[in-house]
Amino acid sequence: MNPQIKRLENLLELSAQNWPSKTALEEEGRSINYEKLNKVSNLIARALKESFGESQFRAAIYYPKSIESVAILFGILKAGGTYIPLDYEAPESRNLFIIKDCAVSVIFTTSDKCPSLKKSLSGSIQDLNIDGLNQVSLLPIQTNPIQPDGLAYMLYTSGSTGKPKGVMFSHSNALHFVNWCSNQFFPDENSVFSSHASFHFDLSILDLYLSIKHGSKLILISSKESKNPLALSHLIETKKITHWYSTPTILKLMVNYGKIERHDHSSLKYVLFAGEVFPVNPLKKLTLLWSTARFFNLYGPTETNVCTYYEVKLPVDVNRIEPFPIGKICEGLKSKTITTFEGKPELYISGPNVSQGYWNNEGLNKSSFENSEGVNWYKTGDLVDQDLEGNYIYLGRKDRMVKKNGFRVELDEIENTINSNQQIIDVAVIGKINSDFECRIIAFIQINDEEGNILELKKYCLENMPHYMTPDVFVILENIPKTSTDKTDYQKLHHLNEF
Amino acid sequence: MEQVKDKQFLLDYIKTEFLSNTEIEGFNEDTPLVSSRIMDSISTIQLVDFIEKEFEVEFFHHEVDQENLDSVNLMWEFIKSKKQ
Numbered sequence: 013m014n015p016q017i018k019r020l021e022n023l024l025e026l027s028a029q030n031w032p033s034k035t036a037l038e039e040e041g042r043s044i045n046y047e048k049l050n051k052v053s054n055l056i057a058r059a060l061k062e063s064f065g066e067s068q069f070r071a072a073i074y075y076p077k078s079i080e081s082v083a084i085l086f087g088i089l090k091a092g093g094t095y096i097p098l099d100y101e102a103p104e105s106r107n108l109f110i111i112k113d114c115a116v117s118v119i120f121t122t123s124d125k126c127p128s129l130k131k132s133l134s135g136s137i138q139d140l141n142i143d144g145l146n147q148v149s150l151l152p153i154q155t156n157p158i159q160p161d162g163l164a165y166m167l168y169t170s171g172s173t174g175k176p177k178g179v180m181f182s183h184s185n186a187l188h189f190v191n192w193c194s195n196q197f198f199p200d201e202n203s204v205f206s207s208h209a210s211f212h213f214d215l216s217i218l219d220l221y222l223s224i225k226h227g228s229k230l231i232l233i234s235s236k237e238s239k240n241p242l243a244l245s246h247l248i249e250t251k252k253i254t255h256w257y258s259t260p261t262i263l264k265l266m267v268n269y270g271k272i273e274r275h276d277h278s279s280l281k282y283v284l285f286a287g288e289v290f291p292v293n294p295l296k297k298l299t300l301l302w303s304t305a306r307f308f309n310l311y312g313p314t315e316t317n318v319c320t321y322y323e324v325k326l327p328v329d330v331n332r333i334e335p336f337p338i339g340k341i342c343e344g345l346k347s348k349t350i351t352t353f354e355g356k357p358e359l360y361i362s363g364p365n366v367s368q369g370y371w372n373n374e375g376l377n378k379s380s381f382e383n384s385e386g387v388n389w390y391k392t393g394d395l396v397d398q399d400l401e402g403n404y405i406y407l408g409r410k411d412r413m414v415k416k417n418g419f420r421v422e423l424d425e426i427e428n429t430i431n432s433n434q435q436i437i438d439v440a441v442i443g444k445i446n447s448d449f450e451c452r453i454i455a456f457i458q459i460n461d462e463e464g465n466i467l468e469l470k471k472y473c474l475e476n477m478p479h480y481m482t483p484d485v486f487v488i489l490e491n492i493p494k495t496s497t498d499k500t501d502y503q504k505l506h507h508l509n510e511f
Numbered sequence: 512m513e514q515v516k517d518k519q520f521l522l523d524y525i526k527t528e529f530l531s532n533t534e535i536e537g538f539n540e541d542t543p544l545v546s547s548r549i550m551d552s553i554s555t556i557q558l559v560d561f562i563e564k565e566f567e568v569e570f571f572h573h574e575v576d577q578e579n580l581d582s583v584n585l586m587w588e589f590i591k592s593k594k595q
Contacts, residue, residue, distance in 0.1 A: 239553075239556070240552075240556070240572060241556060242559075242570065242572035242575055243573070243575065245572070246572045261553075265553065265556060268560075269556050269557075269559070269560050467534065474548055479548060485531070
């Protein structure tokens with residue numbers, strides 16, 4: 013590891029020295045080179061330092077993915093701050109919860125979001141303009157509670173209590189992960205990375221920092237393009253992408269609707285996927301269509317980032333029906349399995365990737381991490397087996413978390429949100445996985461007869477939860493079935509529905 | 512008898528494939544589908560595939576857009592313009 017690299021922003025600073033005029037980022041119709049990106053982030057850092065001096069502060073990035081948002085992110089890091097990327101498309105109520113939960117001092121946002129934010133947040137609010145960046149506003153809100161040293165960013169994920177929880181990462185957590193990626197995927201200054209995931213999603217850490225570290229070009233894919241397989245096919249061809257990273261959901265869409273055979277995708281060298289199970293049939297098709305690429309299944313909860321990996325052996329056996337393993341532990345990390353109460357093996361992970369814990373949540377830190385003999389283990393909640401070669405095989409979850417299009421969803425968070433609607437008497441939410449490993453979220457509800465209106469309830473969900481958490485199906489029941497101890501009988505509900 | 516591939520055909524397909532019973536109530540040619548989030552991104556792509564196959568038209572990647580897909584009437588206009 014290069015001794016000059018101690019913090020994430022050093023990756024950009026070094027690349028700006030080594031490849032000043034090389035394109036760092038490209039988005040639709042615009043690009044920026046390493047030297048300019050470094051300079052713009054310095055401007056932002058300077059403005060932040062004037063406000064915060066040497067104190068540790070947290071800053072939210074409430075901005076669509078863009079050249080600006082990357083410059084802001086590095087600006088925050090350079091000023092010694094911690095950034096919290098928000099889901100630009102999530103309901104504002106959820107983002108406001110996050111803003112308040114982690115007590116940010118600054119929000120970087122677009123001018124159209126400012127008025128309603130100012131209305132919802134109390135305290136003295138101030139707009140600043142920074143040269144070279146349009147529509148950036150800084151709204152100082154609060155002074156800083158204590159946080160762990162060297163915290164680089166926090167990612168909020170679905171929480172079972174009904175509210176999202178902040179997962180904290182240090183510079184060294186992220187740098188260790190990025191260094192591991194360098195040794196696996198061999199990028200250089202001629203590589204072209206896709207940036208498909210939003211910055212609030214942990215997949216983005218790989219493409220963002222790995223490409224910047226190696227002087228590669230990062231293609232920022234807008235949220236609109238990211239769901240359009242035809243646009244993605246066009247992008248891979250025209251930008252000559254070499255390293256692709258996304259969830260299997262997107263890759264399945266590309267196989268089915270991306271018209272890949274009509275495009276030249278021979279630039280692809282590495283195709284990485286993570287976040288959910290990739291059923292073997294579409295994967296098989298993709299390996300045939302993208303015959304120049306190597307394929308890697310990367311596994312890891314947000315709390316550890318990627319912790320196991322498996323390279324798909326090509327060609328894929330035509331008779332294979334079971335999904336590929338999640339593979340072996342990444343170099344530098346440790347794994348073990350502990351038998352749960354139900355007698356199933358749960359995967360535990362320790363090592364330098366593992367998160368600093370949850371923000372301001374001692375209870376959850378105690379229940380999710382285990383400290384044994386000075387080693388901090390994260391309990392993944394994932395049940396695994398091992399094959400004869402020592403690869404881990406994913407079996408399922410031990411709790412009520414599901415993956416929807418690669419996003420982590422706590423069913424209890426959905427229940428809590430639906431429960432807060434006035435027309436609801438009782439609610440139970442389940443995730444039903446079909447034979448293609450796709451999850452459908454089904455909400456069983458008991459409602460007030462006179463006021464019951466499913467359309468309004470759906471609207472309420474969309475206003476209060478990200479779209480991937482909104483139930484696919486609502487089923488009205490007279491009563492939600494209960495067990496003898498008066499808890500929701502989820503077993504019965506799983507058998508009851510026919511969707 | 513061969514199915515007539517008209518606006519009604521498109522409307523019926525959307526009803527059966529993408530709408531729940533409660534959403535069908537009040538659904539018409541002008542009901543916004545994408546902007547109202549009745550249809551998510553994956554359903555939209557499935558719909559594009561259906562239109563391409565059944566109406567023998569082709570979308571360029573930039574045409575997969577709310578402008579052309581938000582309602583049955585907009586889809587119909589798009590299909591007609593492609594047929595010209």
